[in-house]
Amino acid sequence: MAKITTKNLNLWYGAFHAVKNINSAFEANRITAIIGPSGCGKSTLLRVFNRMNDLIEGVRTDGGALIDDNDILNSNTDLVVLRKKIGMVFQRPNPFPLSIYENIVFGERIHADGITRDGLDEIVQESLKSVLLWDELKDRLNEPALRLSLEQRQRLCIARCIAVKPDVLLMDEPCSALDPQATARIEELMRELKNNYTIIIVTHNMQQAARVSDDTGFMLLGELIEFGRTEQIFTAPHDRRTEDYITGRYG
Amino acid sequence: MRKLKELVIEKLILICGLASIFFVALIFLFLLKEGFAVFKAVNPFNFLFGKSWYPISDPPQLGILPLILGSLLVTLGAAVISIPIGVACAVYIAEVAPAKTKEALKAGIELLAAIPSVVLGFIGMVTLVPLVKSVFHIPTGLTALSGSIMLAFMAMPTIVSIAEDALYSVPKSYKEGAFALGATHWQTIRRVMLPAASSGILAAVMLGLGRVIGETMAVMMITGNAAVIPRSILQPVRTLTATIAAEMGEAVVGSEHYFALFAVGIVLFIISFAVNVTADLFLHKKER
Numbered sequence: 001m002a003k004i005t006t007k008n009l010n011l012w013y014g015a016f017h018a019v020k021n022i023n024s025a026f027e028a029n030r031i032t033a034i035i036g037p038s039g040c041g042k043s044t045l046l047r048v049f050n051r052m053n054d055l056i057e058g059v060r061t062d063g064g065a066l067i068d069d070n071d072i073l074n075s076n077t078d079l080v081v082l083r084k085k086i087g088m089v090f091q092r093p094n095p096f097p098l099s100i101y102e103n104i105v106f107g108e109r110i111h112a113d114g115i116t117r118d119g120l121d122e123i124v125q126e127s128l129k130s131v132l133l134w135d136e137l138k139d140r141l142n143e144p145a146l147r148l149s150l151e152q153r154q155r156l157c158i159a160r161c162i163a164v165k166p167d168v169l170l171m172d173e174p175c176s177a178l179d180p181q182a183t184a185r186i187e188e189l190m191r192e193l194k195n196n197y198t199i200i201i202v203t204h205n206m207q208q209a210a211r212v213s214d215d216t217g218f219m220l221l222g223e224l225i226e227f228g229r230t231e232q233i234f235t236a237p238h239d240r241r242t243e244d245y246i247t248g249r250y251g
Numbered sequence: 252m253r254k255l256k257e258l259v260i261e262k263l264i265l266i267c268g269l270a271s272i273f274f275v276a277l278i279f280l281f282l283l284k285e286g287f288a289v290f291k292a293v294n295p296f297n298f299l300f301g302k303s304w305y306p307i308s309d310p311p312q313l314g315i316l317p318l319i320l321g322s323l324l325v326t327l328g329a330a331v332i333s334i335p336i337g338v339a340c341a342v343y344i345a346e347v348a349p350a351k352t353k354e355a356l357k358a359g360i361e362l363l364a365a366i367p368s369v370v371l372g373f374i375g376m377v378t379l380v381p382l383v384k385s386v387f388h389i390p391t392g393l394t395a396l397s398g399s400i401m402l403a404f405m406a407m408p409t410i411v412s413i414a415e416d417a418l419y420s421v422p423k424s425y426k427e428g429a430f431a432l433g434a435t436h437w438q439t440i441r442r443v444m445l446p447a448a449s450s451g452i453l454a455a456v457m458l459g460l461g462r463v464i465g466e467t468m469a470v471m472m473i474t475g476n477a478a479v480i481p482r483s484i485l486q487p488v489r490t491l492t493a494t495i496a497a498e499m500g501e502a503v504v505g506s507e508h509y510f511a512l513f514a515v516g517i518v519l520f521i522i523s524f525a526v527n528v529t530a531d532l533f534l535h536k537k538e539r
Contacts, residue, residue: 050431083433090431094424097447107432110442157428164432 003028003168003198004049004072008063011044011053018044020222021063026215028167031190031199033213033230035206037251041222042202046170048072049200050086051079067168084111087161091173093153095145095160100137103145103156104128107164127159131189151182158189162197169193171201175208187212206246210234218242279520286517289313289510298514304478304489306498306508313511315518317480321395321488322522324481325470328399329406329463334456336403337410341455344411345418346440357412364408372469375401380473387485393475395488401469406459413458417451418444450533457530465523467492491519 002025011019019041026032034042044053049072053059065072072082084107095103104127105120124141128134133155137148145156154174161169171190175183190199190212203209209216210230217227218239226233226242237243245251289298293313301314344356375397384392421444429439445452467490475487476497495512502509 052427052431055427055430080433080435083431088431090424090427092424094422094428096425096428096443106429106434106442110432110434110438160428160432 001028002026004065004067004200006048006063006065009045009048009065010062011041011048012060013056014058018222019048019061022224024217024224024227026198026200028198029194029196030214031194031201031212032215032217033209034200034202034217034219035204035209035245036219037245038204040219042219043172045219045224046088046172046200046202049168049170050083050088051077052088054079080111084164085166086168086170087164087166088170088172089154089157089161089174091176093150093157093177095148095153095156097144097146099142100145100148100156101141103160104163106160111164123163127163130162130193131155131159132185133159151178151185154178154182154186155189158193162193166197168198168200171199173203174201175203175205183208204251206234218245220245282513282516282520285510286513289507289514292507292510298511299518302480304494306502306511311507311511313507315491315494315511315515317478318489318491318494318515319518320480321474321478322464322490322492322519324395324484324488325398325402325474325490326460326463328395328484329402330456330460332399332403333406333410333459333463337407337455337459338414338452340407340411341414341418341452342440342445345415346436346444357415360408360411363404364412366404368405368466368468369472371401371404372472375469375473383485389485391475391487393473393487394485395474395481396484398470398474398488398490399484401473402463402466405466405469406463409462410455410459413455414448414452417448417455420451421447450536454530454533457526457533461523461526461530464526465492465519467496471496491515491522495519 004026006022006024009019009022010017022045034045036042047053048061048065049067051072053061061073063073067082067085071077096106098106101120101124104124105115108115108120108123125134125138128137133152136152145153148156154177158169158174175186178186187208190201193199194214201209201213213230215228216230216233218225218233218237218241220241226237226239228238233242234246237246292311293301298313298315299319300316301312302316303312303314304317305312340356340360344353348356379397379400380392382392383389383394383397425443425447426439429443434442470490471493474490474493476489476493477487478489478494479486481488495515498508499512502512
């Protein structure tokens, strides 16, 4: 079942046409990778889904983007509700300069009214467990999050998203700041998380897309060239440009 | 030849650099030498905590507690006024204001910083002082409150510009992270931006208050200059700075009064030094 769909989606930064006429369907409980060379619009597309592009001045969109048949792009869409439903993990791990504990309960503090200490404790434990950090950090919850290693920080950021109980996780090059071992462990985590979440990952690392994703979309110069099952894209691409890219002829 | 030129220039710069340190040291030594002489006449405890300042009675009474409290009261009043307004203004400029408003506000703040303190004092004297008098129905508007309000204007530019800087240098990724979790703009400011910028904001506050403590002209003109221990902010007070400025011209060189004024200078120096060091600590904490 499609969780997020786009219909003739276009986006401009001022006069620059960054995302061109995209039609796609991202299925629930699967990992979809969006690959393509730098500047092809893959991050921009990802940021359409939680309306992060709103932070940039001069951005204009048309066409449709739906989550569970609800319009994402409508100006009446409640961004708080939308972003609760669609969490985002960034390229550089960006925990807040607060304690580990406060980072995780951040979402709960801003969204919930009657919060109890026990409720928060439970959220912290659950979220840290689901990113496999609980055993490492359970005695260090009040330490500043900035004291953690890069990998731990990225896991913490994932935990921080999960704590809000989203349906979808958007990941924008989540491993590009990490070393290969840490990358492998984050990928392992993604495979576990896909049972409960719909994951869309943007990556310039083709091997990563091949390893971790179920579906893959290939973008070039703002267009979605090809979209399909990952093994098909990597073994029998229909489009010449996809083939050239995955065989390393450019990008 | 080229090497010689380099050498000469290098040494010249070195001398200029050392000169500034040398002069500071000289000033400091002179201040200490003249100031400590007062302790022959009055012991340090009585000097700091003595309740009466009658430097020209016989024998002179040289207790500067009223002056210290006067300075602190005026500074505290200025802090209460300038910190909330200044920080709010910085948040508005850094986070909320559209580009054009932002430029206009920044220019306005710089203009405020450019007003000489004597002009502020004189404007306060003709506008604020009568207002304070009539609003509170008190015999004179020359009060600590008037001083605090005028000094708040002097602290504000420093607080706003440094706090705005601190907010501006909060990594954009924090803001994005908070927004992506569904935080509203205000929640992002309150829960992420302000804590992240807190050390810079504290430094801004300290530097702003440092300016207030050292300020002389405006307070001398509008605080009434009565060297009594203030019981309320609606009383005239006299600050450390105003005391030196007002009395140094009349003090007989070499008299106890003269030395006492230098000792007041030392106290002032220690206070502003402490404030600046604290501000510096906060600023460096931010960089770490």
